[in-house]
Amino acid sequence: MKRFFQRLRNHSKLAYFSFWFLVFFYIVSFFADILAPYHFDYQFRNKPYQPPTKIHFIDESGHFHIRPFVYNMIIDDPVFRTYREDQSTRYPVKFIVNGPERKIFFVFKTSKYLFGVDEPAGIFLFGTDTYGRDIFSRLLYGGRISLSISIVGVLISFTLGMITGGIAGYFGGLIDQILMRFVEILMVFPSFYLMLSLRAMFPLNLSSIQVYFLIVLILSLIGWAGLARIIRGMVLSIKEEDYVLAAKSLGLSHWRILFFHIFPNTFSYTITALTISVPGYIIGEAALSLLGLGIQEPYPSWGNILSSTIGNLKVVGDAPWLLLAGVFIFAVLINFNLLGDALRNVLDPKNW
């Protein structure tokens, strides 16, 4: 493991950075319940589209304060939604504050958050949306869904793809014929219409997270077909290699040969395909949310935060901070691609 990081760093500083960047993102969104100052559906009804709160160290009379503070923002013009700072009271930023109880991933209870300010002021690092909800908190919570769901989807589809393709390619014959015909049947489904009809089929009383998990499950259950075909092709050629025959001549079991000799040699392809398809799920989720098939309000995901801006160009002009979800998606995508590219080389023993 230690050597892996060394190799990654030696291979590419950029990819090394990408790796830790992604780890940071995953940790931050995992602990969104602690890090976010507000719950994702907590609304400040009097503060729609508030620009990001300024954090001050120096007050209006020129005094310096070690503890940063914010001012309450008051809506000046409800039509054009211009805000001004009410400088009469200072609201110091508090660290480790108490608040309503939240559950970290539905298990551990917490009532302490990393930071916050007293109401009526609010600390909105990235501004608020149309209902006055804190975009920063929503991005953290949304990351939890967007990032975790992509991993789940990728894991399901890759496990299925590797095993099916591997078995079909390795054993060949009738097994290969049956599996590949089955894969072809899966491939002819127009996935988009399937998604629409599946969403219509689900009972309405499912929570949107349950629905989304089901859709991801179905998407990945369809998505592995293409991968299985490619893996099968690779296995077909690898199983003729001398080292596989040598393993066979030692009397090793088929599973051992498959898992220790054949699959590792498909990694040059699968690692890249894996890291590149992670963004595919994030984008897919964003596209679904845009169509109203993904995560539904009030649950946040990067996709539906972004989609809330679509169709209303004036909002984009007035509240550009809503587009930060797009920046997050972009950042994660580019880092996954950079990492995937480097991993292929790093995991190849020829480069050690």
Next chain:
Amino acid sequence: MEEILRCEKISKNFMIKDPLGISKRKLTAINNISLSINQGVNTGIVGESGSGKTTLAKTLTLLVRPDSGLIYYRGNEITKLPDRKLRFFRNRVRIIFQNPYKSLNPRSTVERVIKEAMLTETKTSETVDDILSHVGLPPEYKDKYPHQLSGGERQRVAIARALVGNPECIIADEPTGSLDAMTEIYILTLLDELKKRFGLTYVFISHNLKIIAEFCERIMVMYRGHIVEQGSVEQILKNPLHPYTRLLWNPESEKFVRQQQKYNYGCPFLHRCIFRMEKCFHQSPELKDKENGHLVSCFLYE
């Protein structure tokens, strides 16, 4: 003399499709070969490229199943046994491949290669270091990957893998085929030492009659999937009977005779033979004992 391996009339054909997959052509890799390998008698199989030596080696170890014919290991027929019932056989009969650049998994360290061979063994009193020392590699090589080794070192690792678990017979498929002349000598010396130390029986496959002559007690000459001559080293060296065996000793004479056209009938050696007769066009000669176990398949000696 105890018999380790015996095969009776084994044949293996490969179907070659044309690129469109419309027509198929049958390629006979080995044709009706019978041979037996006895304990302590090193057998050499010699022949030019494409004569079916490697296919024969893979068939003898059941990596490739023959289309017809039977293979016996110590009197038990094993031709159709499923792989999981073949462990006892796989542990006792091992194969070394021609190209050590291909026969080692590029993602396995030397240690894993050897440990894996131990997996199928019941008793593992030997350690990786022991085995490496048998083939003349220092223990530090455990953590190396194949691409970090030279060709000769890789072949030593491949030999080490074959040695794990006390085999009785090693089928060496041109073990020096892709090595330079010096390394070749080292590897051959090593194989010779191991033979004495572990009491191994080799089936040594090569295109080089001289190496075979040094290494083996019995020689089989293969041509286009047929065994054309078989006998002890003295018999083959002093008195090569088949025109092809003579050609192997003196390859220069070839260029005056060779014809491009191959006949799919008659004697397999027909198109290159300078002694061919009318009869050779019509039927294929059988492998017949000429004297004291010196077998030859040629109408010249009937």
